[in-house]
Amino acid sequence: MKQHFSTIRIDTRGPGTYEFTRQAESFVRDSAVEQGLLTCFVRHTSASLIVQENADPDVQRDLESFLERLVSRDEKLYRHTAEGPDDMPSHIRAMLTQTSLSIPVQKGKMILGTWQGLYLFEHRDAPHPREIALHIIGA
Secondary structure, X not given: OEEEEEEEXXXXXXXXXXXXXXXXXXXXXXXXXXXXXXXXXXXXOOEEEEEEEOOOOHHHHHHHHXXXXXXXXXXXXXXXXXXXXXXXXHHHHHHHOOOEXXXXXXXXXXXXXXXXXXXXXXXXXXXXXXEEEEEEEEO
């Protein structure tokens, strides 16, 4: 049984999705694990991870628009406002999505569907440096 660990840094420019499929593929390839499980974990409470279509960029724009409608940025609705009007809504968005992903690995590759990609979903308005921990275990 082998295990490998690494961290990806993504510098965001504000709300939206940032694909990191290629970095994860490279990590899996370098690990030499043929069959196993890749875990991706974002180390922040106002960003999340998603597996989503990577063929049409309108999908990511529609996801962001949907969350804008779903989670209000009205400061009057929240107690936690010290870090700005986007902070508490960002925590709620992260809660509604996910902070970790598990992707099976077979024959040294992630088993993703044809149009699936791995994305960091930034929920804050300002640019942020984000870290995604990668861990693979297998044989």
